[in-house]
Amino acid sequence: MAAMKPRTGDGPLEVEKSPHGYTLRLPLEGGGRMVLQMSEEELAQLRGVVSEALGE
Template structure:
């Protein structure tokens, strides 16, 4: 049976390079984090779209 670990916090928004990809961890409302892995090309496109939105 898997060990149950208490949540000590959702953590900050972060992006790290892991292997050939980029992993983004986004805190969500209600607890937890959304974890997305993408290629550097996808991350560049996401940056362009977010920059245009703001």
């Protein structure tokens, strides 16, 4: 039987650099977090889209 890890909460929005690119942990409404792994180029595109949506 596999060990179950307890969920310790949603946690903050975080981005960290990893050997494979960047890991984005995004808290979701209703609990849990979505974890995305992306390259530097993909992260730059995401930044541009969010900035445009916010009118910056």
